[in-house]
Amino acid sequence: MTASLSTNPDPTGTEDQAARPLHPGGGANQLRVRAYNERLVLSLVRRNAGLSKAEIARLSGLSAQTVSVIMRGLEKDGLLMRGEPVRGKVGKPKVPMALNPDGVYSFGLKIGRRSAELILLDFVGTVRGSLKEAYKYPTPDSIRQFVRDSVGKITATLSAAQQARIAGIGIAAPFELWNWGEEVGAPIEDLNAWREVDLIDTIGAIVPFPVFQQNDATAACGAELVFGLGPNYTDFAYFFIGSFIGGGVVLNQALYTGRTGNAGAFGSMPVSSRSGHASQLIDQASIFVLEEMLTRDGRDPAMLWRDPAYWSELGKTLDIWISHTARSLALAITSVCSVIDFEAVIVDGGFPPDVCARIVAATRAAISNLDLQGIARPHIEQGQVGSAARAIGAASLPLFSRYLLDQNVLFKQMQ
16 A cells, blocks of 8 residues: 655635435534524635625625624634725725635545545635555555544644644545445455445544545535536536546536435446447446556556556557547437536546546547437536545535535525
8 A cells, every 4th residue: 555645734725415414423622513694604705705794795685784793703713704905986995705714624535446535625625635545445444544544644734723623524435335346356355344334433433523424426526516617507417537437416506416315326327338339337438447458558557546647658558548438428428418408517537637638628529429419519628626526525525514505505595
């Protein structure tokens, strides 16, 4: 196993319906869950930094007096901060408000089939610390140890006052981690150990704050909704290409998770293989396919997860994988958009940004060669959050559960 740590204590510069409930044994040092109107004010400021008290009152529908009381309380608690007054031609100066980056922190844990990642996110969405570990496959014991060590190392970079402002830890993990053992080269008995593991309880026994959980691709979609291109589109489909491809659905600027929390399971969509036979998208447009290609070429696929620069050395093998991935994505996008008239499709994944850009460009070209009669062609865009989207989406779960409102509430509020 290999691990790397990066921390950034000084920033330069987000409740999800599908998230599992917080661990009942949350630490006594946690800040309280904010009341609805407080969360509304915080959410409006998060989405529109620089709002004045009068603008917040107008957008929220609350009285000016109520907004003043709420804002004074939020300032006192260190969640809001004032900007420099802006003088207009008439009237009192406008005092812009913004979230205090140091007001709240949250951990996000991504458990993947080839690597784990833990990040510390601040209140404005800046990653303040991160740890990554690559492995052949995850086991419950290795994840416990990774979390124990990583939380300790990152927390040690914070002051006691900052540690008291940690709202919780969110977990992004695939449903049924014990599946696809053959594809990842893992012994069945090792992966079967996950069948008996409740991640909420397991991680809750290690850390002293509330724990939340969500499907990994759904969490990544949530990160794009909040921190990426999400505000630009009312509806979009989201594809995240990891060891296995998955996705998410956004309708009316809200994450739609479905009856079982597994909406956007695009990996199960039928497409055609290179030989023209029926197959699933997960078997045609996932990184494990590239791993198999590299293995046949006598190259080490583990380097895909350990060294991002390795991707630039893959040459023709990467070209072939991107071409086939794009063709399969184009077929899946056509199917998705025949069911819901999505305005956009956003593609991201666990690879360097330039690789994502090439996949998006190739997908646009591939979909141009398909018969789209009866389907409005969506915008196909590169995700802005990038390879850390699953961990960032996980870290946003405690923030929304305790301090903020989801995009759908804000969207209706601002109509």
